[in-house]
Amino acid sequence: MTQSQLQTNEAALIKSVCSGEREAFYELVRPYERMIYATAISVVKNPADAEEVAQEAVLKAFSHLSSFRAEAKFSTWLVQITYNEARMRVKKARPHLYESIDDQQQNEEGDFWPKDYADWRPIPSELLEQNEIQQAVQDAINSLTPSYREVLVLRDVQHLSIKETSTILGISEPNVKTRLHRARLLLRDRLAPGIDGSWIKGQPYRKARAW
Amino acid sequence: MVKKEGRMATIEISCVEVWREISNYLDEEISPELRERMEAHFKTCAHCTAVLDGTRNVVGLVGDGRVFQMPDGFSKRLYKKLQNLP
Numbered sequence: 001m002t003q004s005q006l007q008t009n010e011a012a013l014i015k016s017v018c019s020g021e022r023e024a025f026y027e028l029v030r031p032y033e034r035m036i037y038a039t040a041i042s043v044v045k046n047p048a049d050a051e052e053v054a055q056e057a058v059l060k061a062f063s064h065l066s067s068f069r070a071e072a073k074f075s076t077w078l079v080q081i082t083y084n085e086a087r088m089r090v091k092k093a094r095p096h097l098y099e100s101i102d103d104q105q106q107n108e109e110g111d112f113w114p115k116d117y118a119d120w121r122p123i124p125s126e127l128l129e130q131n132e133i134q135q136a137v138q139d140a141i142n143s144l145t146p147s148y149r150e151v152l153v154l155r156d157v158q159h160l161s162i163k164e165t166s167t168i169l170g171i172s173e174p175n176v177k178t179r180l181h182r183a184r185l186l187l188r189d190r191l192a193p194g195i196d197g198s199w200i201k202g203q204p205y206r207k208a209r210a211w
Numbered sequence: 212m213v214k215k216e217g218r219m220a221t222i223e224i225s226c227v228e229v230w231r232e233i234s235n236y237l238d239e240e241i242s243p244e245l246r247e248r249m250e251a252h253f254k255t256c257a258h259c260t261a262v263l264d265g266t267r268n269v270v271g272l273v274g275d276g277r278v279f280q281m282p283d284g285f286s287k288r289l290y291k292k293l294q295n296l297p
Contacts, residue, residue, distance in 0.1 A: 047282050
């Protein structure tokens with residue numbers, strides 16, 4: 001389905017929902033379930049809270065559907081609602097832990113220096129099927145500060161465009177690029193195969209530092 | 212080929228400049244001219260190539276679709292919530 005077919009199809013479903021066909025709403029949301037969940041968990045971090053946030057966001061989207069404007073993409077709107085819902089929950093639960101955007105700005109100054117330069121060959125796909133690898137990736141993502149984590153999840157997990165990410169997070173496009181860059185390089189440092197030696201068994205990973 | 216600034220005259224773009232643009236390079240968000248300079252640099256600099264490969268691997272790992280899987284029964288519970296709306 002092309003983007004315009006998808007939007008036409010979604011517009012028809014939205015019309016149905018607004019005229020009382022509740023079942024059509026589930027059809028509208030179904031393709032984005034994982035997107036909603038991943039957005040929620042990238043902010044709240046734990047699966048149970050993420051599920052609650054996702055449910056709240058979907059219910060909110062349902063009750064505000066008539067305010068959705070067709071010039072936006074439905075998925076962007078939905079992710080934006082989820083993101084706001086998740087952020088609100090974190091602020092309510094742990095206000096002191098949630099860094100404000102202003103606090104983050106200063107960390108983005110200066111260049112990023114990679115920790116080491118060891119050669120890291122392509123990761124075989126079958127390795128990804130191992131639960132511990134998926135867990136290691138999730139843990140590494142969770143270890144990022146919120147402003148980096150949110151950009152990374154929207155761009156690299158959800159494959160949203162720079163423009164969509166900028167709209168959802170309310171930050172400029174250059175800012176999206178800077179944060180994404182930092183997030184990716186930080187993850188690379190944290191996920192380097194040598195961290196726990198468990199990536200490729202029997203092949204010890206040697207750190208190569210230039211200084 | 213990470214050397215102190217003064218010794219990089221033979222390289223058209225420095226390692227630090229390459230790292231700054233690695234993410235934009237992967238997203239094809241750079242000018243063709245910069246891309247060309249970076250590609251020339253990767254040919255001669257094993258360190259920057261390692262950083263590039265590692266970053267590409269990270270993007271692949273994170274975007275694989277198996278990370279952040281929904282918990283079992285997620286869809287069912289969501290559907291139920293929607294059904295129970297007043």
